[in-house]
Amino acid sequence: MTESLSFQVEFGKFNTRAQKVSFGPGIHVVYGESGTGKSCFIKKLAEMKTDSKVNFKISKVSRPEKYQIVFQNPDNQIVSKTVQGELAFALECHGTDPDEIGAWIQANKQSLPPAVDLSQNTAFLSGGEKEILNLVTAFQLRPSLVMIDDGLSFLSIENKKKMISLINTWISDYQTVVIWLSSERNDLSLGDSAWELSLNKFERIKAPQESTYAPIRIHKGHLDIAIKNLKYEFKKNDPIYDDLTLELTSCRALGLAGDNGSGKTTLASLLFDFLQPEQGTIDISIEKVPIGAIGYVDQFPENMIGLNTPAVLLSQLIDAGLFNEQKKTTFFNRLIRFQISWDTIAEIPGSRLPWATLRTLLTFLLAHCEYDVLILDEPTFGLGWEQRMKLRSFLSDYLIQGHIIIVSHDRDFIFSICDQIIDLDVSTVIQNSLVTYV
Structure with a gap:
């Protein structure tokens, strides 16, 4: 029996009329800017408690009994220390025969x-x-409904398309309804239906249009x-880098690009001096002077602040002499x-x-602190198109005097603002002709 998801959604401040929505098997992409309530949308469909204030109300939910949620933060879903343990966890919890578990993993x-x-x-x-691991485990119990909260946003476009192909195979096998909430507008073209959640409406998009960045000009940089001969490995005899040698000069904005697992964040951590190479050297300078302070915004930002508040972090940066109090208002x-x-x-x-x-x-x-780099x-994770444009505009202003290194799966964003790019898939430096100098 094929099951579907249906509900009513209304925006009390803007339109008192309830809108009836129904989704059958397939991938249904829902795009929304940050702040429109995408995570809350999923929680309300799952009839979970949420304290978030949003502009919409969801009611009369008719939902398949077997459903899974893929959370925005992948760490929130992983419970086992090893990949094999994670693949086996849900099956073990449901009393699956060990031989069947082993066969499924293989x-x-x-x-x-x-x-x-x-x-x-x-x-x-x-x-x-x-x-990818979370998406695989979400489908292992053959759910009739899977709700994905920005769950493909760390993936390169190649891996994203591979996962969509795999999800379509599971949909064919299990007749699954997939609701994919995304902050990337171009994802609208990747599903069986396309929708947009805004602050005042939920509507179907008949013909999604591709979003592209306009050309940009920046000031020539001084980052070398x-x-x-860099070597680094997490696992013995399986180096992420083995004798990597690269050189770049006069860079203003450096992009680190590559497929998932290519070592983008690892290289950034080595540049940041958070990790130490096992062999080889890394020299970073601005105007031939070795750099001092480097600022780093982690891809998992909660790691930087933990249980502290923004006010405490700001106070710490001021005490460390990194944040100029005169910049507070700006x-x-x-x-x-x-x-x-x-x-x-x-x-x-x-x-x-x-x-x-x-x-x-x-x-x-x-960005308002006194860092050399x-x-x-x-940086674009979770940001919608309009917010990415605003971020790019801010960074272009920052680059008048500052230098940045951007680590991202989002090649469109990197190529829209970085004058040089290290492509880790081919271990080479690209001089980006799409970004010109003032």
């Missing part, structure tokens, strides 16, 4: 990236690898990086462009702030 391990080993510690997986005003009020979020623990809000807050906060790891 049959489905090919759905994971080639670099992922069954014995691998899940803590050492990249963000994209964690997402020399990587010589910093607060720039947050408002992203609908973030400092007075509203200053005393909320970072772990309780929405991911996109926390990431944007930390990006702007560190600012590293941004997945």
